[in-house]
Amino acid sequence: MLRLLAPLALLPASAFAAGNLPTLGGIPVDFILFATTLLGVALFHHATLYVALAGLVTISLYKVLFTGFKAGAGVAGLVSHIGHEWVIIANLFCLLTGFALLARHFEKSHVPVILPKYLPDDWKGGFVMLIMVFVLSSFLDNIAAALIGGAMAHQLFKGKVHVGFLAAIVAASNAGGSGSVVGDTTTTMMWIDGISPLIVIDAYVAATVALLIIAYFGARQQHAYSPIIKNTHAHIRVDWGRIFIVATMLVMAMGTNITVNVKFPELADHFPFIGVAVWAAIILTIPVRRHDWELLPETIKGSVFLLSLVLCASLMPVEELPPASWQSAFTLGFVSAVFDNIPLTALALRQGGFDWGFLAYAVGFGGSMLWFGSSAGVALSNMYPEAKSAANWLKHGWHVPLAYVVGFFVMLAVLGWHPDSGHKKVAAPLAAEASSTSTAPAQ
Numbered sequence: 001m002l003r004l005l006a007p008l009a010l011l012p013a014s015a016f017a018a019g020n021l022p023t024l025g026g027i028p029v030d031f032i033l034f035a036t037t038l039l040g041v042a043l044f045h046h047a048t049l050y051v052a053l054a055g056l057v058t059i060s061l062y063k064v065l066f067t068g069f070k071a072g073a074g075v076a077g078l079v080s081h082i083g084h085e086w087v088i089i090a091n092l093f094c095l096l097t098g099f100a101l102l103a104r105h106f107e108k109s110h111v112p113v114i115l116p117k118y119l120p121d122d123w124k125g126g127f128v129m130l131i132m133v134f135v136l137s138s139f140l141d142n143i144a145a146a147l148i149g150g151a152m153a154h155q156l157f158k159g160k161v162h163v164g165f166l167a168a169i170v171a172a173s174n175a176g177g178s179g180s181v182v183g184d185t186t187t188t189m190m191w192i193d194g195i196s197p198l199i200v201i202d203a204y205v206a207a208t209v210a211l212l213i214i215a216y217f218g219a220r221q222q223h224a225y226s227p228i229i230k231n232t233h234a235h236i237r238v239d240w241g242r243i244f245i246v247a248t249m250l251v252m253a254m255g256t257n258i259t260v261n262v263k264f265p266e267l268a269d270h271f272p273f274i275g276v277a278v279w280a281a282i283i284l285t286i287p288v289r290r291h292d293w294e295l296l297p298e299t300i301k302g303s304v305f306l307l308s309l310v311l312c313a314s315l316m317p318v319e320e321l322p323p324a325s326w327q328s329a330f331t332l333g334f335v336s337a338v339f340d341n342i343p344l345t346a347l348a349l350r351q352g353g354f355d356w357g358f359l360a361y362a363v364g365f366g367g368s369m370l371w372f373g374s375s376a377g378v379a380l381s382n383m384y385p386e387a388k389s390a391a392n393w394l395k396h397g398w399h400v401p402l403a404y405v406v407g408f409f410v411m412l413a414v415l416g417w418h419p420d421s422g423h424k425k426v427a428a429p430l431a432a433e434a435s436s437t438s439t440a441p442a443q
Helices: 002-008 029-043 045-067 074-108 111-118 123-137 142-156 163-178 185-192 203-225 240-263 273-284 293-314 326-335 341-351 356-369 375-383 390-396 399-415 427-439
Strands: none
Touching: 029 045, 029 293, 045 074, 045 293, 074 111, 074 142, 074 185, 074 240, 074 273, 074 293, 111 123, 111 142, 123 142, 123 163, 123 203, 142 163, 142 375, 163 203, 163 356, 163 375, 163 390, 163 399, 185 341, 185 356, 203 356, 203 399, 240 273, 293 341, 326 341, 326 356, 326 399, 341 356, 356 375, 356 399
């Protein structure tokens, strides 16, 4: 990466104050560094944290030395930029770590073990199980929903799970999270950024169509490969204390966000209210059940990785991107199958002008097309190593890209494309004002 910076070393940062960013092949160097970081994440799965941190340091150093930031030049500009982004980063960090504990409580509530006894005995058992994963992902993190689905499949099919069905589990979890602001990190980012949950929920039009396609073909594949074998688990009881903890965390998170955005919108950008509410719920429920604190070290590591990519995306000159359109949203679905959808969402939010229901579906479900295209796919592949083959995933999970395309265009036909032109309407005039101030002649 640093080799890309060498030709720019002789150019002063002030040379780019008017927006003439240095390019290679017509592409701003910022985006080349960002794409290189994402490519490194995709290729080096065992060193993703270090790749993301290296990318963040390189991009930050490049902007400090050569182009500056919207908030100013040099180190002062970087500090100002971080000061502007810290609330989003803090909220996401608290939610990512808190929801990891939430998912473990739901898993230990015994609900995932009891659910299979309500499934049909033929191929429709797998079909209904995928619908369950979809529903679970609407209020749990999609990673947790995929792992619960993987655990249920291991039990129902005695460990003999078809790769096509594994792809369907990942796709069902991503589809379920795509229309819920608590079901996927990308939709949570939209929620934190001020986008209404009622707009994001539009994604379920496409996600439901996609679910029916992948559930039908995935269940048929699994039934032909290894039919369902059920146990009644009549002796297992639901742990309602853990269900209470899950409900408390979700209610406090959603209630706080709604209250702040409705009654105190001017404070939303100055303090991480949602994240603090989630951790307040965790602390208040300590007497109810013990939280699995041992999850936190690995969860924190994963959160730092994701937030490093979010910060990288926040440094990009989004004004240089093509205008937001349904075509670009559709394309982002395929891009998210290769690159992490978190930074792609961060870029789209900074750019503004998307129909957020379409974007939520595209970046959420699109990552299902390859096993490493989403965190849910990576997590499930750790449980089933045979899924760690892009060729096998595409061969047996062919119904996932089909479902993505069909779902997207059904949604386009039913709802139409309605871009949110007002999003970022405050940031745009401020940026223009700052630009005019910096270029105005001295009085």
